Amino acid sequence: MSAVFAGPDHAQLVINKTQAPKDLLPTDQLKFGASFTDHILSVAWDSTHGWGIPKLEPYKALSLDPAAAVFHYAFCCFEGMKAYKDAKGNVRLFRPEKNIRRLNTSAQRIALPAFDEAEVLKLLAKFTEIESRWIPEGRGFALYIRPTLIGTEPDLSVSRPQSALLYIIASPVGNYFGTSGMKAISLEAISTPVRAWPGGVGDKKVGGNYAPTIVAAEQSHARGFQQVLWLLGDPKVPEQQYITEVGTMNLFVAWIDHESNTKELVTAPLDGTILPGITRDSVLELAQERLVPQGWRVTEKRVYMTEIKEAAEQGRLLEVFGAGTALIVNPIRSISWNGQVIHCGLKKDQEVGDITSSMKDWIEDIQYGETEHAWSVVV
Amino acid sequence: MSAVFAGPDHAQLVINKTQAPKDLLPTDQLKFGASFTDHILSVAWDSTHGWGIPKLEPYKALSLDPAAAVFHYAFCCFEGMKAYKDAKGNVRLFRPEKNIRRLNTSAQRIALPAFDEAEVLKLLAKFTEIESRWIPEGRGFALYIRPTLIGTEPDLSVSRPQSALLYIIASPVGNYFGTSGMKAISLEAISTPVRAWPGGVGDKKVGGNYAPTIVAAEQSHARGFQQVLWLLGDPKVPEQQYITEVGTMNLFVAWIDHESNTKELVTAPLDGTILPGITRDSVLELAQERLVPQGWRVTEKRVYMTEIKEAAEQGRLLEVFGAGTALIVNPIRSISWNGQVIHCGLKKDQEVGDITSSMKDWIEDIQYGETEHAWSVVV
Numbered sequence: 001m002s003a004v005f006a007g008p009d010h011a012q013l014v015i016n017k018t019q020a021p022k023d024l025l026p027t028d029q030l031k032f033g034a035s036f037t038d039h040i041l042s043v044a045w046d047s048t049h050g051w052g053i054p055k056l057e058p059y060k061a062l063s064l065d066p067a068a069a070v071f072h073y074a075f076c077c078f079e080g081m082k083a084y085k086d087a088k089g090n091v092r093l094f095r096p097e098k099n100i101r102r103l104n105t106s107a108q109r110i111a112l113p114a115f116d117e118a119e120v121l122k123l124l125a126k127f128t129e130i131e132s133r134w135i136p137e138g139r140g141f142a143l144y145i146r147p148t149l150i151g152t153e154p155d156l157s158v159s160r161p162q163s164a165l166l167y168i169i170a171s172p173v174g175n176y177f178g179t180s181g182m183k184a185i186s187l188e189a190i191s192t193p194v195r196a197w198p199g200g201v202g203d204k205k206v207g208g209n210y211a212p213t214i215v216a217a218e219q220s221h222a223r224g225f226q227q228v229l230w231l232l233g234d235p236k237v238p239e240q241q242y243i244t245e246v247g248t249m250n251l252f253v254a255w256i257d258h259e260s261n262t263k264e265l266v267t268a269p270l271d272g273t274i275l276p277g278i279t280r281d282s283v284l285e286l287a288q289e290r291l292v293p294q295g296w297r298v299t300e301k302r303v304y305m306t307e308i309k310e311a312a313e314q315g316r317l318l319e320v321f322g323a324g325t326a327l328i329v330n331p332i333r334s335i336s337w338n339g340q341v342i343h344c345g346l347k348k349d350q351e352v353g354d355i356t357s358s359m360k361d362w363i364e365d366i367q368y369g370e371t372e373h374a375w376s377v378v379v
Numbered sequence: 380m381s382a383v384f385a386g387p388d389h390a391q392l393v394i395n396k397t398q399a400p401k402d403l404l405p406t407d408q409l410k411f412g413a414s415f416t417d418h419i420l421s422v423a424w425d426s427t428h429g430w431g432i433p434k435l436e437p438y439k440a441l442s443l444d445p446a447a448a449v450f451h452y453a454f455c456c457f458e459g460m461k462a463y464k465d466a467k468g469n470v471r472l473f474r475p476e477k478n479i480r481r482l483n484t485s486a487q488r489i490a491l492p493a494f495d496e497a498e499v500l501k502l503l504a505k506f507t508e509i510e511s512r513w514i515p516e517g518r519g520f521a522l523y524i525r526p527t528l529i530g531t532e533p534d535l536s537v538s539r540p541q542s543a544l545l546y547i548i549a550s551p552v553g554n555y556f557g558t559s560g561m562k563a564i565s566l567e568a569i570s571t572p573v574r575a576w577p578g579g580v581g582d583k584k585v586g587g588n589y590a591p592t593i594v595a596a597e598q599s600h601a602r603g604f605q606q607v608l609w610l611l612g613d614p615k616v617p618e619q620q621y622i623t624e625v626g627t628m629n630l631f632v633a634w635i636d637h638e639s640n641t642k643e644l645v646t647a648p649l650d651g652t653i654l655p656g657i658t659r660d661s662v663l664e665l666a667q668e669r670l671v672p673q674g675w676r677v678t679e680k681r682v683y684m685t686e687i688k689e690a691a692e693q694g695r696l697l698e699v700f701g702a703g704t705a706l707i708v709n710p711i712r713s714i715s716w717n718g719q720v721i722h723c724g725l726k727k728d729q730e731v732g733d734i735t736s737s738m739k740d741w742i743e744d745i746q747y748g749e750t751e752h753a754w755s756v757v758v
Contacts, residue, residue, distance in 0.1 A: 033446065033535025040445055062450075063440040066419055066548050067412065071441075071529050074453035074586030111593035146535060150450050151590070156412025156525060156550060158589050158627055160597065169445050171535060194578030199571045199614070201591045207453030208587020211530075212580045214490035214539050235578070248537055 005114050007051030008043040008166070010122035017130070018058035027136045030174035032326065033144065037134040041127040042167035044152075045113045051166075054123055056130060059169065065154035069161040075151025076207035077106035080325045081278075082142035082173070083128045083379070085135045086369030091128060093377045094367045097121060098278045099147070106204040107149050111160040120147070120166070125379040127168050139368055140175030144325075182352040182360070184333035185226035189305060190216065191241050195230040202244070202273040210248075217247070227322070229335060231305065232273060238338045242304045244273050249322030249330060250280035253303060254345075254355045256316040263318070264297040265355065271302075279323040279363070282375065286362050291355070305337050312342045319353030320344040328363050331356045384493050386430030387422040387545070389501035396509070397437035406515045409553035411705065412523065416513040420506040421546035423531075424492045430545075433502055435509060438548065444533035448540040454530025455586035456485035459704045460657075461521035461552070462507045462758070464514045465748030470507060473746045474754045476500060477657045478526070485583040486528050490539040499526070499545070504758040506547050518747055519554030523704075561731040561739070563712035564605035568684060569595065570620050574609040581623070581652040589627075596626070606701070608714060610684065611652060617717045621683045623652050628701030628709060629659035632682060633724075633734045635695040642697070643676040644734065650681075658702040658742070661754065665741050670734070684716050691721045698732030699723040707742050710735045 018038045025035055036059055043054040069075040079099040084092045100117045108114050124147065135143040147168045151161030193216050196202020201209060213228070220228045229251065233241035243251050250267060257264040265287050270276050287298045311317040320332040331352040335342045345353060352360075365371040369378075397417045404414055415438055422433040448454040458478040463471045479496045487493050503526065514522040526547045530540030572595050575581020580588060592607070599607045608630065612620035622630050629646060636643040644666050649655050666677045690696040699711040710731040714721045724732060731739075744750040748757075 031536075036446060036533075059445070061442040062445050062447075063442050066438070066441050066527070066546055067415060067525075067550075068441075069590075070586075071449060071455055071527055072457050072525070072586055073589035074455060075590045076450055076453060078451050109594065110590040111597070144535070146446075146451070148445070148450055154415075156523070157410075158592070158596075160593050167445055171446075192578045193580075194576060197573055197576035197579060199573030200576065200579075206587075206590065207449075207451055208585075208590060210452035210537050211448075211454045211489035211585065211587060213537070215488065217537075218490070218539065 005116050007116055008054050008119055010119045013054045013056060013123060013126060015056045027141060027174055030172050032173050033171050035171060037131045037170045039131060040167055040169050041123060042165060044165050046163040051115065056127065064152055067154035067156055069151035069153050072156060073158060074208045075110060075112055075161050077103060077110060077112065077205055078146055078148040079103045079205060081145050082325060083135050083145060084142050084367050085137050090369060090378045091132045091135060092369055093128065093379055095278055095375045096124060096377060102205060103147055103149060106206050109201060109204045110206050112149050112151055113164050124168060128379050131170055134170065134172050136172050139364060142173055143170050144173045145170045182331055184331040184346055184351045186333050187227050187229040187246055187335045188220040188223060188225035189229040189231055189335050189337035191231040191233060191235040195244060196273045198272055203276055205275060225336060239306055242302045243268055245275065246322045249324035250274060250277040251322055252283060253308060253320050254318040255311040258316060262297050263295060264299055265291060266299045266301060266303055268303060269300040277324060279325055279328060282363055283323050283359055309342050317345045319356055321356040329356050329360045384495050386495060387433050387498055389498045392433045392435060392502060392505060394435045406520060406553055409551050411552050412550050414550060416510045416549045418510060419546055419548050420502060421544055423544050425542040430494065435506065443531055446533035446535055448530035448532050451535060452537060453587045454489060454491055454540050456482060456489060456491065456584055457525055457527040458482045458584060460524050461704060462514050462524060463521050463746050464516050469748060469757045470511045470514060471748055472507065472756045472758055474657055475503060475756060481584060482526055482528065485585050488580060488583045489585050491528050491530055492543050503547060507758050510549055513549065513551050515551050518743060521552055522549050523552045524549045561710055563710040563725055563730045565712050566606050566608040566625055566714045567599040567602060567604035568608040568610055568714050568716035570610040570612060570614040574623060575652045577651055582655055584654060604715060618685055621681045622647055624654065625701045628703035629653060629656040630701055631662060632687060632699050633697040634690040637695060641676050642674060643678055644670060645678045645680060645682055647682060648679040656703060658704055658707060661742055662702050662738055688721050696724045698735055700735040708735050708739045
């Protein structure tokens with residue numbers, strides 16, 4: 001392992017547990033990312049000493065110089081992942097090595113320090129174990145874990161930060177859909193503003209991808225849509241517009257391919273403009289394993305809005321869903337685009353299609369340990 | 380004035396000066412953005428109460444929740460501006476209302492709170508006045524001022540931060556070129572990665588524009604170039620590649636236009652992909668006022684690399700320079716592009732061309748109050 005990737009060392013972890021553990025919130029009061037567990041795990045890095053001693057401490061504010069790089073030049077990247085409690089009380093993570101790998105990739109893209117992934121995985125597991133009382137029981141509930149890496153050097157020159165901080169915090173999250181089951185949402189597909197661009201950072205989980213999306217999402221919401229479907233392609237030429245991501249999810253379209261008359265599950269390719277979602281990858285792998293034997297095709301390719309529209313008009317559009325850590329899958333009722341509303345295959349009183357529903361069950365079964373699978377790691 | 384733009388109120392400023400003023404650094408030890416003055420001026424905002432009471436306090440660390448929006452989603456924007464000491468000892472700002480206007484525009488693009496620009500200008504002037512002992516005397520020296528606005532709400536939902544902090548810090552800066560005069564630099568023009576794109580945030584001074592540029596700049600530096608010239612256009616089609624910015628400066632090209640045989644100063648248009656530089660604007664205005672009467676044309680238009688190359692080959696390329704707050708203008712010796720080196724009009728032992736040199740003098744004369752001009756504001 002090269003020097004750059006050495007450390008931190010999980011064996012050096014210093015544990016200083018809180019003397020005043022907080023009360024757990026009732027599970028019906030859990031709001032995503034709004035309340036946090038008892039501790040923070042953090043490890044500092046600087047260019048002279050490399051990674052320092054990891055510390056687990058009571059959750060507390062960070063103290064940073066007002067000139068710290070993160071405040072000025074967005075030296076920040078993160079991950080979002082969940083810990084689950086299975087029926088036997090085991091604590092499980094879902095493909096955590098993928099999140100840690102992606103964090104390392106994001107970090108290096110924005111000149112933040114690389115780290116030894118196996119070591120950070122062990123720190124993550126230890127943090128999760130110590131915070132396990134915060135994992136609400138029951139399907140749909142989880143502890144959302146947020147590894148974060150920021151540049152801390154107080155220096156306004158636009159250059160590689162010579163100090164950084166990696167930290168892990170966590171927030172218990174409820175069953176987003178409550179007891180009522182899934183709810184299909186309506187999207188607005190827009191080509192301006194643009195979320196990401198070839199040669200940009202759309203495939204990295206860096207902070208700079210997020211703040212610029214808020215105003216457009218609010219405006220879309222005010223027009224009655226739940227999420228934005230981000231398109232790429234000339235805003236003046238609808239025929240050139242193709243899908244990238246929806247909100248903070250990847251998008252999947254199930255249709256009957258017009259050439260082969262075959263059922264096909266399609267999603268945008270990893271061309272640098274979309275996040276390489278871990279749920280996306282899981283959906284693709286499960287589809288290969290379980291849908292292909294049923295006669296489905298599974299395809300990563302550029303999907304144009306005109307193709308979706310045409311499939312809907314010709315009755316070939318079966319279902320559409322978003323895929324991400326927050327909801328696993330989110331069924332989509334309609335997409336508003338170019339002055340038209342594209343109905344995505346659901347009947348009026350139907351909230352979720354068969355493929356979307358199966359995907360949710362398959363992935364949840366793994367996450368909650370009901371199907372034994374290598375993706376689910378007991379900590 | 381709408382409610383959104385109300386506040387902060389400069390008249391409420393609470394001043395708590397340091398009891399331990401720092402020693403000034405010798406001017407030859409000043410490094411851009413590395414040392415800071417005695418105080419920080421800050422004012423908090425939240426969605427319930429709006430802008431709070433502005434405070435001037437001893438320079439100190441910020442204490443922020445690890446879930447604060449700025450650490451995760453890059454809710455951060457800033458300005459860079461300078462205060463100068465003129466020969467009479469007056470303190471001067473250069474077009475400060477332009478910076479404050481741009482900060483407001485940047486803030487609103489990334490869902491941070493808007494503010495009353497006249498009030499923030501007054502706070503800025505007061506801060507500058509209190510820190511005036513930090514402004515080094517002499518041409519080329521200045522106090523670099525960094526107004527910054529960050530989202531502080533501890534909430535991981537990707538949404539508008541409900542709390543924010545506006546703050547001003549400052550760093551004394553030396554004469555970048557020392558006593559040796561200007562130094563021409565060599566650029567590498569690259570089309571991948573891409574700094575900004577249509578529909579993005581390239582025209583806003585938001586943090587997310589900066590972190591993704593570091594690795595490319597380092598790689599370019601390792602190949603022997605001082606700065607990156609960021610291009611837009613298909614990386615595979617050199618003929619389609621056009622200039623946007625250089626490093627963190629706008630780019631100006633002086634050439635003889637091949638159609639009209641007229642001397643022309645051209646720069647990229649404000650099409651959303653480049654920062655609307657205040658130095659850029661000043662260069663354009665001064666060129667209109669002082670070069671046009673000498674027979675020059677001044678043009679904002681898309682400039683293709685093939686045009687620059689052709690002008691160089693035909694002996695029509697007069698000079699090229701970057702323009703920005705840090706250096707005012709920075710002469711450019713050569714641009715490496717598409718496997719070729721384009722020589723930008725300077726002779727071998729020449730570090731700066733006439734237009735570049737005149738622009739520097741004209742703008743500095745105004746900044747240091749040697750030419751009386753409405754752009755220079757005595758505080």
